[in-house]
Amino acid sequence: MIYDYLIVGAGIGGxxxxxxxxxxxxxxxxxxxxxxxxxxxxxxxxxxxxxxTALYNxxxxxxxxxxxxxxxxxxEFGIELETKIVPFNTRIKVLNPEANFVIRGxxxxxxxxxxxxKEGSIESLKEFMRITKEVHEAMELLKNHEPIDSSIAxxxxxxFNTDSYTALKSLGMPEETIDRLGFLxxxxxxPLNKLSFIDFSLFMYKIIFKKNTILLNNSLNLPLxxxxxxxxxxxxxxxxxxxxxxxxxxxxxxVKTEDNLEYKAKHIIFDVSKRYVYENIIKxxxxxxxxxxxxxxxxxxxVVVYLGLNRSPEELGLKNYNYYAFHTLNSAENVRYMxxxxxxxxxAIVPNIMxxxxxxxxxxxxxxKKMFFTxxxxxxxxxxxxxxxxxxxxxxxxxxxxxxxxxxxxYIEEIAVATPVTFASFTNNVDGSFYGYxxxxxxxxxxxxITYPEEETPGFTFVGASSLFGAHVxxxxxxxxxxxxxLLKNKEGK
Amino acid sequence: MEEEILKAQKERASIIKSYSSKPLKESNITxxxxxxxxxxxxxxxxxxxxxxxxxxxxAPDASKGTYELAPFKAGQYISIKMFxxxxxxxxxxxxxxxxxxxxxxxxxxxxxxxxxxxxxxxDEMEENSGLTISLPAGNFGYEPLRDxxxxxxxxxxxxxTPFMSLAYEIENSRPQTxxxxxYSVKTLEDIIFKEEIAHFNKKSKRVKFIITLTRxxxxxxxxxxxxxxxxxxxxxxxxxxxMCGPKALYQTMNEILSEFNIPKxxxxxxxxxxxxxxxxxxxxxxxxxxKNDFVITKCSSTxxxxxxxxxxxxxxxSLCRVGTCGFCKSVLLEGKIKMVGSSMPTSLAENDYIHxxxxxxxxxxxxxxxx
Numbered sequence: 001m002i003y004d005y006l007i008v009g010a011g012i013g014g015x016x017x018x019x020x021x022x023x024x025x026x027x028x029x030x031x032x033x034x035x036x037x038x039x040x041x042x043x044x045x046x047x048x049x050x051x052x053t054a055l056y057n058x059x060x061x062x063x064x065x066x067x068x069x070x071x072x073x074x075x076e077f078g079i080e081l082e083t084k085i086v087p088f089n090t091r092i093k094v095l096n097p098e099a100n101f102v103i104r105g106x107x108x109x110x111x112x113x114x115x116x117x118k119e120g121s122i123e124s125l126k127e128f129m130r131i132t133k134e135v136h137e138a139m140e141l142l143k144n145h146e147p148i149d150s151s152i153a154x155x156x157x158x159x160f161n162t163d164s165y166t167a168l169k170s171l172g173m174p175e176e177t178i179d180r181l182g183f184l185x186x187x188x189x190x191p192l193n194k195l196s197f198i199d200f201s202l203f204m205y206k207i208i209f210k211k212n213t214i215l216l217n218n219s220l221n222l223p224l225x226x227x228x229x230x231x232x233x234x235x236x237x238x239x240x241x242x243x244x245x246x247x248x249x250x251x252x253x254x255v256k257t258e259d260n261l262e263y264k265a266k267h268i269i270f271d272v273s274k275r276y277v278y279e280n281i282i283k284x285x286x287x288x289x290x291x292x293x294x295x296x297x298x299x300x301x302x303v304v305v306y307l308g309l310n311r312s313p314e315e316l317g318l319k320n321y322n323y324y325a326f327h328t329l330n331s332a333e334n335v336r337y338m339x340x341x342x343x344x345x346x347x348a349i350v351p352n353i354m355x356x357x358x359x360x361x362x363x364x365x366x367x368x369k370k371m372f373f374t375x376x377x378x379x380x381x382x383x384x385x386x387x388x389x390x391x392x393x394x395x396x397x398x399x400x401x402x403x404x405x406x407x408x409x410x411y412i413e414e415i416a417v418a419t420p421v422t423f424a425s426f427t428n429n430v431d432g433s434f435y436g437y438x439x440x441x442x443x444x445x446x447x448x449x450i451t452y453p454e455e456e457t458p459g460f461t462f463v464g465a466s467s468l469f470g471a472h473v474x475x476x477x478x479x480x481x482x483x484x485x486x487l488l489k490n491k492e493g494k
Numbered sequence: 495m496e497e498e499i500l501k502a503q504k505e506r507a508s509i510i511k512s513y514s515s516k517p518l519k520e521s522n523i524t525x526x527x528x529x530x531x532x533x534x535x536x537x538x539x540x541x542x543x544x545x546x547x548x549x550x551x552x553a554p555d556a557s558k559g560t561y562e563l564a565p566f567k568a569g570q571y572i573s574i575k576m577f578x579x580x581x582x583x584x585x586x587x588x589x590x591x592x593x594x595x596x597x598x599x600x601x602x603x604x605x606x607x608x609x610x611x612x613x614x615x616x617d618e619m620e621e622n623s624g625l626t627i628s629l630p631a632g633n634f635g636y637e638p639l640r641d642x643x644x645x646x647x648x649x650x651x652x653x654x655t656p657f658m659s660l661a662y663e664i665e666n667s668r669p670q671t672x673x674x675x676x677y678s679v680k681t682l683e684d685i686i687f688k689e690e691i692a693h694f695n696k697k698s699k700r701v702k703f704i705i706t707l708t709r710x711x712x713x714x715x716x717x718x719x720x721x722x723x724x725x726x727x728x729x730x731x732x733x734x735x736x737m738c739g740p741k742a743l744y745q746t747m748n749e750i751l752s753e754f755n756i757p758k759x760x761x762x763x764x765x766x767x768x769x770x771x772x773x774x775x776x777x778x779x780x781x782x783x784x785k786n787d788f789v790i791t792k793c794s795s796t797x798x799x800x801x802x803x804x805x806x807x808x809x810x811x812s813l814c815r816v817g818t819c820g821f822c823k824s825v826l827l828e829g830k831i832k833m834v835g836s837s838m839p840t841s842l843a844e845n846d847y848i849h850x851x852x853x854x855x856x857x858x859x860x861x862x863x864x865x
Binding site: 035036043044045046050147148149150153156157160161217218220221224228238239240241259261275279285287288290291292293294295301310375377378380381382383385386387390393394397409411412413414415416420421424425430431432442443446447450451454 | 495498499501502503505506507509510511512513514515516517518520521522523524526527528529562563564565566567593596633637638639640667757758759785786811820821823837838839840841842844845847864865
């Protein structure tokens with residue numbers, strides 16, 4: 001059998017590509033190396049705790065009133081999730097200059113708090129909110145190949161290749177307010193002076209207008225649902241299938257897996273980064289691809305410590321859903337501190353604050369995350385691996401306790417530590433990077449979007465967080481959906 | 495807008511063009527991640543520990559592509575993978591060597607009556623024989639970020655192996671901690687690692703082994719099952735208990751520990767033996783849907799499905815064989831099973847995933863296994 005499409009990897013991007021193709025009755029096969037779908041979106045169990053690996057917040061999902069695009073698309077495919085809209089409840093602590101504040105409530109409360117912290121911010125913040133909407137609408141036009149002119153989207157054009165910091169400054173926003181507004185930059189993997197203003201606006205649009213949403217059950221439930229629906233629609237998926245080689249064979253591609261099985265397909269969709277694919281699957285060192293990869297920077301990787309605590313959040317004094325500790329609030333400056341193992345920037349999440357059933361009664365899950373820019377792991381080897389892992393985890397726990405004055409050490413019932421090696425071996429993300437490639441100037445998702453048709457090799461399509469729209473589940477999903485829509489349109493004039 | 499897009503496209507193209515076309519070097523993270531697969535080893539040394547137990551020293555087999563062994567934590571195990579009469583089987587064995595010296599692994603294997611793998615290992619393996627093994631796996635063991643500084647280990651029979659590894663780790667790299675291992679064996683002859691234990695007891699200030707013989711009295715050894723009185727002198731204000739052995743041992747110990755008011759958080763067990771005796775003996779049909787094929791075979795209510803898969807010549811993946819690691823994950827398409835001691839996230843259970851290694855059939859079964 002010759003498949004119309006063969007998808008390498010059942011991450012969120014691969015699954016959404018599969019769903020769309022199966023909906024259009026294409027003969028589609030997904031090959032996934034693990035025994036379960038989802039890639040980074042997963043859940044594992046330790047003792048009586050079930051830990052979600054990476055996905056805690058769904059963006060662009062919303063509810064019946066604030067219907068996000070992600071929710072709409074899932075509904076179209078017949079998938080509904082058990083979710084809940086959650087307010088802000090984030091404690092932020094900054095070492096230098098010292099600061100400690102909480103963002104709580106709705107977006108308007110956040111804006112009011114920003115104005116309270118720095119008078120004279122409100123006008124620029126209002127203007128920014130308006131611009132995010134314009135940028136979102138313009139982006140939708142661009143995706144639909146519709147013309148954009150300065151009468152509909154003047155700011156989209158004006159800020160098309162401007163970084164977030166410069167753009168916000170030009171709106172007259174005070175520096176402190178820019179830093180506070182952009183405190184979520186670690187979730188985007190790039191500091192504000194590198195991050196495209198278009199990307200930042202698209203992200204903030206979702207936060208402002210579509211609300212933050214959480215899944216009420218295991219995050220693994222999401223990919224399991226996508227995979228189940230895909231198969232209902234006639235799509236085929238094989239697990240335990242690591243793709244080792246793709247070669248062209250006349251009119252179709254020959255795909256080989258580690259267990260020596262072969263598949264044929266007319267078109268290959270990779271839900272793995274380009275770098276991984278060209279190094280490990282295609283194996284011919286195309287100089288143009290090498291140039292591209294040399295020009296790009298991988299997003300930060302990091303260490304995640306999953307803790308199951310044997311006390312309730314109240315007993316522990318954990319009052320906030322998110323915790324962020326920064327060395328300094330200016331993201332560009334902060335990144336410079338994040339190039340060694342010992343830095344003081346980290347984040348934490350307590351799912352129980354928003355979802356009482358996140359762990360058994362009178363227990364709490366606390367997940368700590370520390371990211372690193374540049375290769376701080378260059379001396380990591382088989383001999384020192386366990387020691388370095390333990391050291392980082394210990395430092396992270398101590399930093400959390402000292403920064404937020406909350407004791408957790410003596411309540412740890414279960415602990416699991418994931419390093420870049422853990423993530424790299426589970427997902428094949430190069431260097432275990434969290435967000436694919438860094439969204440820096442010429443490689444930010446908006447630049448990727450306008451150049452991908454020229455850069456793509458015919459017969460191959462790349463989806464997932466490393467591809468067009470960048471990281472996060474919603475973007476990974478859109479990449480699979482959007483690119484397969486384009487393929488269907490171009491190939492068959494759909 | 496076209497103008498801006500064109501400009502941006504040109505800008506990106508010219509920047510990319512200015513970069514080298516040399517292939518990128520793979521980072522050590524990528525290289526380390528890549529070694530996280532099967533390992534090929536050769537047996538460097540075989541040592542007879544007791545008449546029915548041997549230790550095997552395993553070194554990487556560079557000729558098969560394993561240049562160095564993956565690191566491990568004391569308490570972890572590896573799984574040996576081999577074909578026995580065309581049947582693919584795996585067996586998990588705790589590592590008993592020093593985790594700070596991952597240049598070699600040591601496993602210790604006790605003969606199991608009619609055991610498929612243990613008898614081959616004990617009777618047929620020689621020095622320089624090759625083996626295929628998994629990466630170190632398992633979450634049992636001392637966890638410094640979770641556990642107390644006073645560790646009390648309880649070992650029953652061959653359950654001593656992970657604690658030997660832990661003894662080296664504590665002695666060589668954890669100056670703040672104390673380890674007392676209570677080792678319960680039937681007779682003097684059954685003691686594994688006799689010399690090493692004597693060495694620790696003589697030299698170490700922080701690692702101590704206390705051996706109790708349950709079936710005979712001998713001078714210099716305690717007698718009888720581990721009891722409250724034996725433990726009492728070693729219990730500090732805060733303790734961590736680690737146990738490895740048969741379930742009966744865990745049950746007795748739990749009763750004792752509750753008398754000492756040891757919190758649940760401080761007690762950890764290795765899920766060492768899957769012990770389940772169903773009270774029926776029925777034979778059912780087992781249909782296995784593989785990637786490109788299907789197999790119809792028989793299964794018995796007295797054996798987990800994994801055994802039936804292996805007997806049918808299916809190369810079913812497995813590691814721990816006690817329902818913990820998740821490696822054998824399969825989907826139950828039809829039929830009824832009883833799972834004993836399986837640990838998996840709710841979402842997988844809700845989607846009909848099962849662990850064949852601890853799933854006992856209670857009807858005809860249709861299983862999906864992607865191999």
